[in-house]
Amino acid sequence: MQQQNSLVKQNISTYDMQKGSWMMTAKIISQDLLEFLGKSTSPYHTVATSADILESSGFMELKAGETWNLQVGGTYYIRIYDSSLIAFHISGIPRAGLRIAAAHTDFPCLKIKPAASISMHGYGKVNVEVYGGMIRSSWLDRPLSVAGKVVLRGENPFHPVIKLVDARRPVMTIPNLAIHMNRQINEGIELNPQKDMLPLMTMTGEKKNEEFFLDFLSSEFSCEKKDILSYELTIYPTETGCRMGLKNEFISSPRLDNLTSVKACLTGIIEGKREDGIDVIALFDNEEVGSSTKQGAGSFVLPHVLQRVYTALGFTAEDYLVDIACGFMLSLDVAHAMHPNVPEKNDITNFPVLNGGVTLKIAASQAYAGDAEAIAVVTALCQDENIPFQYFVNRSDIKGGSTLGSILSANLPIRTMDIGVPILAMHSARETMGIKDQEAMENLLCKFFS
Structure with missing residues (x-):
């Protein structure tokens, strides 16, 4: 064998x-x-x-x-x-x-849209869409990372360069709204995918049009920002799977x-x-x-x-x-x-x-x-x-x-x-x-x- x-x-x-x-x-x-x-x-x-x-x-x-x-x-x-x-x-x-x-x-996951950087009130958020029938609330307050592929300019337009990437570290999170600001949160709440599911990635200060997400891709994965033509990127929880239970009889992952x-x-x-x-x-x-x-x-x-x-x-x-x-x-x-x-x-x-x-x-x-x-x-x-x-x-x-x-x-x-x-x-x-x-x-x- x-x-x-x-x-x-x-x-x-x-x-x-x-x-x-x-x-x-x-x-x-x-x-x-x-x-x-x-x-x-x-x-x-x-x-x-x-x-x-x-x-x-x-x-x-x-x-x-x-x-x-x-x-x-x-x-x-x-x-x-x-x-x-x-x-x-x-x-x-x-x-x-x-x-x-x-x-x-x-x-099921969150996928990152093109033109992903959102600067608002000094917060840098990432524009995403929901892929599949995910339980949205389970994604809140978790350390999240990014993986997938980045497509770079090649010598021939019909043959771009494909680069698999995985940050393998927490770079964003989707914060819950505190119970003091939503007293009905334990009675159930609908999360709007365009408003409530946008991950927080950085603080931008007064910069309104900063392309911080492309800057992140360029620096994190060693590629020129001008060469990034497109990407298909998945957001995933960085918490790894484990065995659990009184007798270690379960897997949580x-x-x-x-x-x-x-x-x-x-x-x-x-x-x-x-x-x-x-x-x-x-x-x-x-x-x-x-x-x-x-x-x-x-x-x-x-x-x-x-x-x-x-x-x-x-x-x-x-x-x-x-x-x-x-x-x-x-x-x-x-x-x-x-x-x-x-x-x-x-x-x-x-x-x-x-x-x-x-x-x-x-x-x-x-x-x-x-x-x-x-x-x-x-x-x-x-x-x-x-x-x-x-x-x-x-x-x-x-x-x-x-x-x-x-x-x-x-x-x-x-x-x-x-x-x-x-x-x-x-x-x-x-x-x-x-x-x-x-x-x-x-x-x-x-x-x-x-």
């Missing part, structure tokens, strides 16, 4: 040939997850970190604008506009079965939705390589805003990549369509755990709890992909490996969220099942999960790809 990055548990997981099950330590897995979360401060950094993990495990990068020369036994990955990634392994008899696992790299799933996909395809078949992971951007982008699950990027793989291996279009019809896909995204203080928000018989294992997500509306056969497949995989699992179904009078599973399977008609780890405070600046659930999910992905 190739040398592996520490994030995928070198010398930590072993395969017990007698029992046929993956033996992993939840504590070590949670530490790997926390390390991954700490590095993945924007979708671009999630992809860059994932690429580093894959390359350290022997995966070779492909370019979309080049012809692919693929070999049986090869492991490959391709970046899709730097914020999505598809990786695959071709083994033995490639047409022995197609298996896919998909997740998303993005998360930003971005559990949905980097828990990204991490499980990476572990699965690296450690669980089959002897025959084609294994694929697809990590998409823009799920939180509908997936209808060139790098989102609503595009045809995954079908196109798969078609190129089959063509490069000498297979026909008919071969590809047959394997799609016989294949299987897991769509990974977090699930709503039963809230300890508001249990009535969950279904009366299908309510996942923290540390209860992998959650199978089911919806009559097909907001979650899956059918009886798909449920049976995942159930059997879990039972064969003694992997704990549970079910999530929305209360019949509450509309739930959706995932990329149904979107993907509409463009790629392959049998699909939505699964995830259960968490509390989904879409908060900081979420909570059970330490054992990541272990269960990674065990399932290893089994799926083995």
